[in-house]
Structure formats: C-alpha cells, structure tokens
Amino acid sequence: MHIACKECGKTYTLPDDRLPHGKMVSFPCPACKSKITLDLREPAKEDSSDGDRLVFKPLSEESESQLTSDDMKKKIIKRINDLPPMPKVLFKARQVLSDPNSSFKDISSIIETDQAIAAKILKVANSAYYGLSGMVSSIHQASVVLGYQTLEQVITMVSSASMLGQQLKGYGLNAGGLWKHSLATALASRLIALKRAPSMENDAFSVGLIHDAGKLALDPYIAKHRKAIDQYLKDVSPSFLSAEHHILGFDHTEIAQDLCQKWKLPDSQAAAMRFHHSPENSEDNQLAHIVHLANYVACLAGFGGGPGFSDLPVSPASLEFMVLKTATLEELAAQVASSVEEITATLS
Numbered sequence: 001m002h003i004a005c006k007e008c009g010k011t012y013t014l015p016d017d018r019l020p021h022g023k024m025v026s027f028p029c030p031a032c033k034s035k036i037t038l039d040l041r042e043p044a045k046e047d048s049s050d051g052d053r054l055v056f057k058p059l060s061e062e063s064e065s066q067l068t069s070d071d072m073k074k075k076i077i078k079r080i081n082d083l084p085p086m087p088k089v090l091f092k093a094r095q096v097l098s099d100p101n102s103s104f105k106d107i108s109s110i111i112e113t114d115q116a117i118a119a120k121i122l123k124v125a126n127s128a129y130y131g132l133s134g135m136v137s138s139i140h141q142a143s144v145v146l147g148y149q150t151l152e153q154v155i156t157m158v159s160s161a162s163m164l165g166q167q168l169k170g171y172g173l174n175a176g177g178l179w180k181h182s183l184a185t186a187l188a189s190r191l192i193a194l195k196r197a198p199s200m201e202n203d204a205f206s207v208g209l210i211h212d213a214g215k216l217a218l219d220p221y222i223a224k225h226r227k228a229i230d231q232y233l234k235d236v237s238p239s240f241l242s243a244e245h246h247i248l249g250f251d252h253t254e255i256a257q258d259l260c261q262k263w264k265l266p267d268s269q270a271a272a273m274r275f276h277h278s279p280e281n282s283e284d285n286q287l288a289h290i291v292h293l294a295n296y297v298a299c300l301a302g303f304g305g306g307p308g309f310s311d312l313p314v315s316p317a318s319l320e321f322m323v324l325k326t327a328t329l330e331e332l333a334a335q336v337a338s339s340v341e342e343i344t345a346t347l348s
Contacts (some may be wrong), residue, residue: 068251170222188294214252240308
C-alpha cells in the first residue's frame with residue numbers, strides 16, 4: 001500500500017501482509033512526526049477526502065469481470081483519494097493568483113499554511129535553475145522576485161513532487177521515474193509555449209506536469225494484467241497504449257481525463273491530457289499538441305514514461321500545428337535534460 005503524509009508530502013510503501021486489516025490505525029510520520037491515519041476496515045471508504053493518504057485498491061477478479069469498461073473506470077476513480085497536499089495549497093494559490101486584486105502578501109499567506117511546501121518553494125527559488133542562489137529568504141520575497149507566473153509554476157512543481165515520485169511497478173518505473181518524466185515534459189511544454197503560444201505558458205507547464213497522472217491510478221491494474229499485456233506487446237502490437245485499451249477497455253489517458261474532472265480542472269486541460277498521445281484527434285486543442293511534443297522532448301532528453309512509452313514517434317500533425325521542426329525539439333531536449341537534473345537535485 002502506498003501512503004503519503006498530508007503535512008510534509010513524504011510517501012511510503014507499506015507491505016500489505018504487515019497491515020492490521022479490518023482496523024483503523026494511526027502512527028506518526030517518520031519525517032515530520034505529524035499524524036497519519038489509515039482506515040483498513042472493510043468495506044474501504046471510497047469517497048474519503050481527508051488527504052492523509054493516496055491509496056489505490058484494485059478490484060477483485062470476480063467483481064472486475066462483472067463490470068463494463070465504463071463502470072470499471074468509475075470504480076477506479078472512486079478508489080483514489082484526493083491528492084495529499086497538492087489540491088489544498090495549489091488550488092487555493094491559483095485562486096489568489098487569478099484575482100487581479102490579490103497581493104504578494106495574500107499569496108504568501110496561502111503558501112505559508114503548509115510549511116513543508118513553503119520550505120521546498122524557497123529551495124527551488126534559490127536553485128541554479130532560477131539563477132537566484134541565496135537571494136530569496138521568504139515566500140513574500142520569492143513572490144516579488146519570481147513574479148506570479150513563475151511562482152505558480154514552482155508551486156505546481158513542488159506540490160506534485162511527492163505524488164509523482166512513487167514507484168510504479170506495473171509500468172516498470174522506479175521511484176522518481178515518473179517524476180523526472182513529468183518534470184521534463186512540463187519544462188519542455190513551457191519552452192514550446194513560450195515559442196508559439198506565450199499566453200499558455202502556465203497551462204502548458206501544469207498539464208505537462210500531470211499529463212501521466214492516469215498511470216498512478218492504473219498501475220495496480222497494469223501490474224495485475226502484466227503477463228497478458230506483455231503477450232499483447234509481443235504478438236499483436238508494440239503499442240503499450242493499445243495494450244492498455246485491449247486488456248482493460250480503456251487507457252491511462254482516459255483515466256487522466258476523468259481525474260481532471262474530479263480535480264475540477266478546465267476542460268481544455270482535461271482534453272489535452274486525454275489526447276497527448278493522439279493530438280490529431282483533439283479537435284485542434286493547442287495544449288494537446290504542445291504536451292505531445294513536450295512528451296517527445298522528454299524522451300529525447302532521457303526521461304521516458306516507462307518501457308513501451310520511450311520510443312514513441314512524434315506526430316507530424318503537431319509539428320505542423322505548432323510550426324516546429326524536429327531539430328528544434330532536439331535542441332530543447334538538451335536544455336531540458338540539464339534543467340531536470342538541477343531541479344531534482346534541489347528537491348532531493
């Protein structure tokens with residue numbers, strides 16, 4: 001079972017055979033000593049939103065076989081607790097940042113409600129990536145120096161780090177693998193947006209960062225059906241996306257779109273996540289084209305989305321839509337590779 005402390009965002013993996021199933025237990029977080037509560041009673045609470053943990057429970061084989069693909073998707077979504085600190089801090093911060101009457105003091109007050117995230121924001125703000133080493137000593141100062149747009153990106157990055165940092169056994173991603181891929185895609189999305197759609201810089205960064213969130217939800221199911229998926233990849237098609245759809249009846253991009261609705265994100269962002277592997281089907285959703293190209297850049301930079309997702313071709317439709325050439329993407333890959341290492345080292 002994967003759990004996450006809502007106070008500091010630290011994630012842990014606990015062996016299922018050592019958990020006292022049928023009971024509710026509490027224990028202090030080893031990192032920050034705040035209280036973590038696990039409800040292991042049956043049936044599990046499907047709609048819990050207490051934010052203490054991020055838990056994915058696969059359906060039993062018997063119940064799974066009786067569900068349609070649509071019903072199964074709904075069950076999967078219901079079995080995902082709200083993200084630990086990300087919705088609370090990030091969503092409140094975005095509300096303040098979007099208010100033209102807000103002040104640096106207002107945004108500082110929101111961030112400082114979570115000291116763990118505030119500390120990480122200061123570390124990132126002082127990193128070599130932003131060129132402010134040792135110059136930022138408070139959240140208020142970070143707001144003034146970085147500006148609203150960059151600050152929102154830093155908040156998004158820091159808030160999602162723990163969620164995206166966990167191991168995904170089904171997808172063959174070690175701890176930190178999905179995080180680096182997501183960060184690389186976010187940074188590439190931002191660079192592409194700055195070249196062709198500057199007004200979409202923040203949206204591109206945010207969607208790039210969580211574009212593969214569907215994998216978080218599907219990982220236990222992928223692990224459960226991994227033999228069948230491997231057989232499909234060997235005998236039918238090398239496309240992992242097709243394998244997901246063939247075995248489960250849907251893929252991680254569809255789950256990501258459903259998650260967007262659960263998190264109340266804009267429809268344009270949900271559509272971009274749904275079609276980031278097939279942007280030509282997105283009805284000219286510019287974010288979908290941006291994230292698709294950024295995903296390709298991330299793979300070129302050495303941060304693929306897992307076995308079966310690292311050698312995907314770039315869509316000619318996206319290159320044409322964004323008026324870009326593959327040579328430009330290759331140049332961005334070198335820039336993204338160094339940036340990911342700088343930021344990851346800062347947050348470690």
